[in-house]
Amino acid sequence: MKYKQYVSSCFSLNGHDHSWLYTQSYSVLGDYDEDTPPVPFDGLAHLIIYYHFRLCHNTLPLPLPLSCPGKPEKINLNEAGTESKPVTAAARLFTHQMGQSSSTVSYSTNQFLISPEPSDFTDEIKIGPLTDYTDGIPDECLACIFQLLNAADRKRSSLVCKRWLRVDGQSRRRLSLNAQSEITSYVPSIFTRFDSVAKLSLRCDRKSLSLNDDALRMISIQCESLTRLKLRGCREVTELGMADFAKNCKNLTKFSCGSCNFGAKGINMLLKYCIKLEELTIKRLRSVNYGNDLIVPGAAALSLKSICLKELVNGQCFETLVVECKMLKTLKVIRCLGDWDNVLVKMGNGNGSLSDVHLERLQLSDIGLGAISKCVNIDSLHIVKNPECSNLGLVSVAENCKKLKKLHIDGWKINQIGDEGLMAVAKQCPDLQELVLIGVHVTHFSMAAIASNCRRLERLALCGSGAIGDAEIACIAAKCVELKKLCIKGCAISDFAIEALAWGCPNLVKVKVRKCRGVSSEAVDWLLRRKGSLVVSFDAIESEGLDASGSDVVGQESGVEFPVMGGQVVVGDGPSVSNGRLAQFRAKMGLFASRNLVPRAFHRPSNHGDSSKSNL
Template structure:
């Protein structure tokens, strides 16, 4: 159940290296044992802790009271089992680990997760938090996200999956976290009817990466994708809805976009044509999108001259083949990585030359 609370008992023995000889003239006698680690500054001890794996660090922190204290004060990354039983221990946990910058809270499907009150207590004690990952925290609502975002305005990376706070909760986060750079949303509940949309808010100028996975109504995120003009990475995977219109609106005004991943979407050559207007793209994944054909790939090849990595998965539809491959080989001189899967490329199948 998460980390040990501050009531953990300490061992009475210290980490003893060797005995110190006595100055007695009667012969060699064993004097009092000496702890040679006392001379190590706390900063150096903290650096040593950073090199240990999780289990070794946990055991080492129980060697003595000083090591226990230094471990708590220097720990920057913490992962907790976010079941409801941990709520009463939140104050003691984050009193000890008061310098956490990266926090992961996970709860399995069968258990009751932490609630808004617990998230509020965490945000009060971790104002310096820069990264947060929520998985299966179904008891956290829009109110909890609002209170959390108000206290943790230095957040730069946020990821959530299988949560229930919907588009309103994401809007609260984007409203207050003006330094947010990376946003990952997977299986977010209550985003199925499109009544609520996600807008970039104060994070419009800071967001550089957006990843959307398995959303029932992905069009709720259209304003977010379109209005983030500093966006460099866009990954949309298995999100329902027509994405051509979103890509058309985004492609006309984004000059920073460099990495695009489109997988199992309702997107056609119209969307690829819009993507091709982002001339700085150097990495493109088109995975299992049955409406994408050679025409869209040719458009990408003709406009995206900086393309270095291209992954195409035709999903046995065979609508992308030699024509698209030849366009890429002729128009993209900087290409370094090319992956074609389930495409009708006879040049590959029979060892021909597509150049």
């Protein structure tokens, strides 16, 4: 097989659609091994040259290495404190005449550059004058190019020359650091280089000693542009450190902390000085769990729009803050001990801004749901594993919150919420677009009401309900004309439900069928043939592997994801079900004369999920 020596390469502007065309010229020089790639470039070189010519609206040939057709030669660039990493030779195309020191790059680029326009395509290519083709790119455009690179490529690119190092540091907006105590001595140098960081994440594992108040204080002084901060496992940060940080970072708009040791006083200082704070997330804050200190609203009460409280023993200390934030739009309370009915009763009176509410595993009853229903502008509601919530509370929500668009209910299979509450939702909430029912005992009556009245329903998930059968799915297929995504998990459906989906739901694009023992892979194959553009995720399980109720659906997996695999069925590990019913189905449809089924991608379905995550 012949190999080709690249002799010229350039981008040209297409006058018709203003796109850039990449052209190459070759000269056949000899044979090459099939394992040796003839293209000597890496993606970084192509990306930078592409944007160079696109931004400058000019056409120039690309300088290419003479090492073709061999594999791209790799070099080692040593970083301080890290192992040397390989970098392809194409990165060296841009290092000439950039003023780098010998400690940064210690090689010559002459042997890797060729003249832009060789005089003879058949003779030996001569080396021409060396040019820095990135010299004309403004720093702002170079920063935009860096933003398109992944973390590893961007880190290596910063070592090419001093200018790239400077531009990379000045253009960094997000930074995530391992917040161990050893980082304290490096804080000044880190934030001298990255002086424009607006979003900072500091994480420390449980077995390590985290940074302390001094380090956090230095960060707050040097990061003048900081607007978002996330602390995870920073157990050495105390209330004094939080006070100093809040005084220096008054432009903070988003704060999140988890598994830290500072208490209510630290949060109060943050609410006092950070007057622009909009989002507050508190998770597993240990010192808040003890003592009688309360969280007071402070100046941030006028700007706070989102509050998330998770796994707090003494979550009621945030009661005053939740009640006094009149601009609050999002409230999430997850696994926090204490009686939350009183908090919601006080909050529900007069808060017209609240639109998104998530209540999970709380001591909450219909009284709390009735109170939250007074916030008439709620359009998204999650009621997850609250055993004291029943149809009565859901009816109250439906009658008052008529703008509801998203409703997620995890009934925990205790039959407290069923047809009565869902029929009220169907009657009072015609704008419903997303409905997720997990462990809720629903029948044909409520499903028919929802399918008939909620004509804008686009996303539907039915999980762990033995009452959902072929009739309910057929009703959905016939009446939910706007439905785009459907998830059925652990329900008593058969191949006839799949057949109904094939003839209904004209806008359906994604379907997920899990742990439904009555559904065969042949039926799913036929569904895919009937709707070729449909994306289907399906696992075939043994008949005795799961009862019709899908007992393990709610406890282990409530997240519903649709893998993007156009034209394929995603099938799980279990063997497909085959019995006499399938033969009847094939005979009825008359479409299974051949056993040649579409290709499948096999994977093990995940059994991990968080009920607080979106199901669709």
